[in-house]
Amino acid sequence: FVGWYLGDEKIEQLSDIHYTKEDTVKTLTAKWESYSLESLDELLNSLIPEHATEDITLPTTYSGYTLQWSSSHPLVISSNGKFNYAYEPTIVTLTAIITNLEHQVITRTYNITVPHKKPLNRPIASGYIWRNYNTVDDRFFQTLDIINTAFLTADANGNFSSTTALNDIYDYIFPKAKIHGNWVVFSIAPESKWSDIAISATKIENFANNIVDIINTHGFDGVDIDWETPSSGEQVRYSNMMKVIYDKVKANNPNHLVTTAITGGMWQPPMYNLSVSNAYLDYINVMTYSMSSSAGSYQNALYNRSGFHNPESRVGQTPTSVSIDASVPIFNSYGVPNSKLIFGLAFYGVRQARTFNTSTEAWGPWTATSPSAHYPEIIASYLNNPDYQYYFDDEAGVPYLLKKDGTVFLSYDDPKSIRLKAEYVKENDLGGLMFWEYGTDPTGTLLEAMRTHLSK
Structure with a gap:
């Protein structure tokens, strides 16, 4: 005093x-009297680390000094010390302009290294998680570049009406993702009121603003749009909606991702006005699973095949274009480059059943049965069951199981088909592979195959 x-x-x-x-x-x-400059330096050195992983306290006053901060990378560490992970190797320089009681100005700079996200080098490893969040382990984070967390649901006005998945994301995804550098994207549910939102420019605007708010509030790295069934006549509405979402997300942070999920084959891609909307998508998660669930057809073929693999039981066929290989040129025809296409793996099996009519002495058609078979069930109840026979179709590049009495057909992915699909992705310089979904194979068997054959 x-x-x-x-x-x-x-x-x-x-x-x-x-x-x-x-x-x-x-x-x-x-x-x-103000404290000495040496005392201020000592304080700042204690507050500002050489390597940051969380928010930093940046004082604006100290004794007789005032401090004004600036950052070389404000999206990583802001001028008020807010921390976000970088998207590439980055050194952030914080600069303090210090003014004392005599109005003398002193400058201090601090160089800080920060962790960064995994580089999205092709082939990308991506996947969805919808259930069994509490079972994820280090292999999940080590394997995946992009984690699609499912689902948040949007109502007819573009507001998020269901965000219960956030609790699991906070508890089981964010902590490890920060350590391993995964990109964590939130997926907006198929049952969202897409048609109601897309018909109104006002609702689209509100929806896009809410997406950016969710990203900023919770620390996501982007958004995945899962409008899986647009109808004829909604194509332009889809592309109009995607433009607004893309522009707002990228204006907020150009590193954030905007992706979408579209079923493979010839029927769904025409519904998305891809020749226009392609410009507003970083990646397309091509759902090359559950593409067919009847007539003894594979749900997930790598290649189309001619006729049945098993003509006697009439199983093991591919309808026109229902394969990864047939889907690539379909998306290309709309101007979508291979680098944007991330193809899906089935971590589950689609079951079909048929019955024999003793009166007519004829088999009925193969039809889907619910629920799907999770991979642990496939191992325990089918592969290890003497009533079932395992087959691998080298022409289509996928396995299947057939009950020996001819009544049940199960189409799924296994480590061998994942290897073939990974090789195909690399040979054709495609964006990568993804899967639906982690909760259907918490054993990690299929995830490990993906990791091995994508060299993650």
Whole structure:
């Protein structure tokens, strides 16, 4: 404490204050010595790390000093110390402009290294998680570049009406993703009110703003749009919606991802106006699973085949274009490059069943049965069951199981088909592979095959 001052005059005692008859109030100011600059430096060095993984406290005042901060990379560490992971190797320089009581200006700079996300080098390893969040382990994070967390649901006005998945994402995904550098994207559910949103420019605007708000509030790295069934006549509405979403997400942070999920084959791609909307998508998650669930057809073929693999039981066929290989030129025809196409693996099996009519002595058609078979069930109840026979179709590049009495057909992916699909992706310089979904194979068997054959 220096003392009390009346203007620039130091007052030692009250008798030093002289009044005139015009005076009604005299205002005294208490003055203090500021701490030394060395003391300020010591404080700042204790607050600002050489390597940051969380928010940093950046003081704006200290004793008699004022500090004004700036950042070389404000999207990584802001001028108020807010931290976000970088998307490439980055050194952030924080600069403090320091002014003392004498209005002298001093500058201090601090160089900080920060962790960064995995580089999205092809082939990308991606996947969805919808259930069994609590079973994820290090292999999940080590394998995947992009984690699609499912689902948040949007209502007819473009507001998020269901966000319960956030609890699991906070508990089981974000902590490890920060360690391993995964890109964590939130997927918006197929049952969202897409048609209601897309018909209105006002609702689209609100929807896009809410997407950006979710990204910023929770720290996501982008959004995945799962409008899986647009109808004829909604193509332009889809591309109009995607443009607004893309523009707002990229304006907020150009590194954030905008992706979508579209079924493979010839029927769904025409519904998305891809010749236009392609410009507003970083990647397309091509759902080359559950592409067919009847007539003894594979749900997930790598290649189309001619006729049945098993003509006697009439199983093991591919309808026109229902394969990865047939889907590539379909998307290419709309101007979508191979580098944007991430093809799907089935971590589950689609079951079909048929019955024998003893009166007509004829088999009925193969039809889908619910629920799907998770991979652990496939191992325990089918592969290890003497009532079933395993086959691998080298022409189509996928396995299947057939009950020996001819009543059940199961189409799925296994480590061998994943190897073939990974080789295909690499040979054709495609974007990568993804899967639906982690909760259907918590054993990690199929994930390990993906990791091995994508060289992750």
